[in-house]
Amino acid sequence: MAATKIHAIYTDDDLLMQAVKQTRAANYHISEVFTPFPVHGLDHAVGLAPTRIAITSFLYGLVGLAVAMAMMNYMMIDDWPQNIGGKPSFTFYQNMPTFIPIMFELTVFFAGHLMVITFYMRSKLWPFKKAENPDPRTTDDRFLMEVDADNHDVEKLSKFLYDTGASEISLIENEHDH
Structure with missing residues (x-):
C-alpha cells in the first residue's frame, strides 16, 4: 500500500x-x-499525549535510593563496621545522617542515567543509526x-x-x- x-x-x-x-x-x-529547535507548545498543538518519562525517572530514583541503602548497610554495618570519628556502627538508622549525601547522589545518578537510556530506547536512537530526517534544512532553519x-x-x-x-x-x- x-x-x-x-x-x-x-x-x-x-x-x-x-x-x-x-x-x-x-x-x-x-x-x-x-x-x-524545540518549539514550546508544539506537542500540545499537534495532539501528542503527555510523556511518562517523569514517572520512570521517579521510579529509577527509588531504585537508586534502595541500592544506596542496601550498599551502605552491607558495607558499613554488616561487612566491615568501623568506628570513624566516634560514630556508632551498630545499626543503619544510627548512621543515617552520615549516609544522606550518598543516598542523594545515588538517587540522582540512577534517575539521570536510566532516564537517558530509557529515552534513547523509547525513541529508537541507537548508535550509528541513520537519520530519518526528510529534509536536512530542518536541522538549520526550516x-x-x-x-x-x-x-x-x-x-x-x-x-x-x-x-x-x-x-x-x-x-x-x-x-x-x-
Whole structure:
C-alpha cells in the first residue's frame, strides 16, 4: 500500500504553530513535525499525549535510593563496621545522617542515567543509526510539517497548506508506511 504524504516547509516557528492549529482544525492528520529547535507548545498543538518519562525517572530514583541503602548497610554495618570519628556502627538508622549525601547522589545518578537510556530506547536512537530526517534544512532553519494525504484531494490540501503560510510543498509517496 502506497502512503501519500505532503511535506510543507515553513520559515518561522510562529507560522508553523499557527499552521498546525489550522491544519488540525481542518481535520487533516499531521503525522510528524520536524524543527531545528524545540518549539514550546508544539506537542500540545499537534495532539501528542503527555510523556511518562517523569514517572520512570521517579521510579529509577527509588531504585537508586534502595541500592544506596542496601550498599551502605552491607558495607558499613554488616561487612566491615568501623568506628570513624566516634560514630556508632551498630545499626543503619544510627548512621543515617552520615549516609544522606550518598543516598542523594545515588538517587540522582540512577534517575539521570536510566532516564537517558530509557529515552534513547523509547525513541529508537541507537548508535550509528541513520537519520530519518526528510529534509536536512530542518536541522538549520526550516520547519517541516508532514501531513497524511491518503484520503484527501492533494490539490485542495496543497492549496490549504500554501494558505497557512508554507513556503514549499512536496508530495511524497512511500511504498510502505512504517
